[in-house]
Amino acid sequence: MIEVKNLVKRYGDHYAVNHLSFTVEDGQIFGFLGPNGAGKSTTMNIMTGYLAATEGQVLVEGHDILEEPEAARACIGYLPEIPPLYPDMTVEEYLRFCAELKKIPKEQRTDQLTKVLALTHLEDMSARLIRNLSKGYRQRVGLAQAILGFPKIIIPPWAWIPSRWWRSGISFGIWQRTTP
Numbered sequence: 491m492i493e494v495k496n497l498v499k500r501y502g503d504h505y506a507v508n509h510l511s512f513t514v515e516d517g518q519i520f521g522f523l524g525p526n527g528a529g530k531s532t533t534m535n536i537m538t539g540y541l542a543a544t545e546g547q548v549l550v551e552g553h554d555i556l557e558e559p560e561a562a563r564a565c566i567g568y569l570p571e572i573p574p575l576y577p578d579m580t581v582e583e584y585l586r587f588c589a590e591l592k593k594i595p596k597e598q599r600t601d602q603l604t605k606v607l608a609l610t611h612l613e614d615m616s617a618r619l620i621r622n623l624s625k626g627y628r629q630r631v632g633l634a635q636a637i638l639g640f641p642k643i644i645i646p647p648w649a650w651i652p653s654r655w656w657r658s659g660i661s662f663g664i665w666q667r668t669t670p
């Protein structure tokens with residue numbers, strides 16, 4: 491569950507987010523709609539701990555994103571609109587690096603990499619340098635990174651999620667698994 495309580499992000503006199511509150515229950519798919527500048531990305535960045543709020547609170551599975559950032563982030567797989575990729579790494583090297591950053595136990599890494607490569611249809615690209623991938627494949631690598639560790643909540647950008655992935659049994663958006 492994600493609880494956002496009275497969230498405010500202010501830049502000087504400008505409110506990017508103005509006293510926003512909502513709850514995303516387990517198993518619920520939730521998305522933000524609104525014009526440019528409405529605070530959608532700012533809210534997502536605050537919810538994932540990449541940006542501090544001016545006021546308010548975000549609880550992720552009961553963990554305050556400011557007071558327990560590691561515990562809260564461990565529950566979230568986040569993919570920003572422009573994935574932070576390392577072009578000089580192969581897909582597999584990058585995902586192994588991400589698995590280490592996410593503190594996935596060594597004995598689970600190979601199995602998890604195999605699963606996320608299959609889910610994102612990247613098996614044939616695992617030995618390629620990221621710089622040599624198309625934009626679509628780079629986005630898949632970013633998504634594979636977000637899925638790695640199989641967090642309970644997945645937060646990707648909505649704009650580029652292919653409809654066939656919606657039908658694949660993977661749910662996207664602010665998505666919360668109901669089973670491990």
